[in-house]
Amino acid sequence: MAHTKYAFVVPDRWDPLPTLGLLALVIAVGGLVTGILLAFNYAPTFEAAQPSIVNISSNVTLGGFLRGLHFWAGNFALVLAALHGIRVFWNGAYKAPRRALWVVGCGIFLVLLGFAYTGYLLRGDERALAGIVVADGVASSTPVVGGAASALLLGGEVISSVTLVRLYAIHTQMLPVALVGLVLAFLWLWRRAGPARAHTDASDDTAPAWPRAILRDTVWAGVVVTLLAVFAVALPPEIGPKADLGGPGSPDAQPEWFFLWVNQLLHRVDGMTFLIGGLLPGLLVGLMFGLPFIARGKERAPRRRIPEIAIALLVLLGIGGLTAAALNREHVEHETEAEQPADTAPEAGAEFDIAPVLKKFRCAQCHTIDGDEDGGDTGPALNRKVFGELYTRKYFRLKVSNPGEFWEDTGMSYPRNRLPNDEELDALTEHFFGK
């Protein structure tokens, strides 16, 4: 019997499923390294944060690439860890004797979420400010200890650079220490428990880790890191305008993708800020951690665990649906004025083609326009007859240029925060009302 360091056996397969967790770890280490290097050029005050990031992206040699790697590493690690967790759940591999692994793994997932969240707030741009504002709103709404929670988050009465420094300390000091500690504990537990066997005894082929599994893992790590580099170059993370702490606030107040669902609920449901922003996410986290102690049955095969899988699926679908709804919703600047009163008819002879306008604003996604069968049916049909009966020319112009104002309840919106300009308004008015 050969006695080697890699004597333990692992599943003998070439697909990436058994290696998802390791891939998350590789990417997370990349995030730590790039983060340390970003800190050389970043300053955590509201005066300096956004400009220092712009400097990293535009002046520092390969700085934009470094920042892209860091941003995408955070997102990749989060997604890979989540996929890994979902797979573990599906296979029932969280059950005793692997419960401690599940709990520590959940801790790692929370830390990764914390990294991604504090990370986008550290940009110090308008969107980051809006994110801090909403986080503070949720903290303040906590019963009894709301004031203290808000003060602890902000470091004072109001949002200031003190707040940003606190977030910086969390992002660059506390979370990395927590991550390293949890990963060490995780690896130790994993080494003791060994890889989870398949839940059916059949098809449980195993091989020594070296060389096959380690070669497989390295190949997949290479693939994922290549993908990471491509993302870092092709989709550099955004940086918005510098936050104006005394300013009117940003209408573009969407958080990062993983919290869109909470924000969408906050948007749709009246009141209940703490229930939605604090209690509900807390409850889900509690369910996640407590899973192996709640679902105690020994059965691992998914088809014998229908109830728990159904519940998990419902939660995931709910979060997914809300996220989709949030992505679909666009914040439109409320105060954008209709520039011109509509009484002045367009210049004689000016013939507009409205097709490009309809296309640009994706009107047909929700409306059936002039009886076109390809149109959607979410919104009312738009045609000359409807408008002739329902609206005056002036009211139409006001509505179309001010959806946030008039269609707050219906959720009417424009893609990408753009409103039709005068020329486009003229074209639409002329088309639907005649000259």
Next chain:
Amino acid sequence: MTEQVDRRTFARKAVAAIGAAISAVFGIPAAATMLDPALRSKRARWTPVGTLSTLEEAQPQRVTYEVAVGWEKREVPIYLIRTGQDVLALSAKCTHAGCRVRYADKTDQFKCPCHGGIFSSTGEVVVGPPSRPLDRLETRVTKGRVEVRV
């Protein structure tokens, strides 16, 4: 025999005591500085924010007052609405999730950019997720100067 038990007991107590002392040396200042913002008590003071004569009747006017946080000073916006000799002061902080509302002249309403809440010009909820009106600040007029208690 009894001596050995005593030594063990002594050792255990000594280790626990010194361990606790070591933890306290690092832990107390760590916890104190961390909790500092929550422990700080806030004393409300009358703060001048404008003059009565420059406020138009029933026209919300955005003004700011200063708050010191750490090494920084920050301006906090509020809205003043004059009715005769009385001034109503509204917090600009949305009562839903704390975003900053802004006044829209055209509709004479306050709007929140984050989740679509709308308040009337006196701060009552018109539509959207907020569940209570905009917070009102205590005001007084002294020698033509408007002061709020913050």
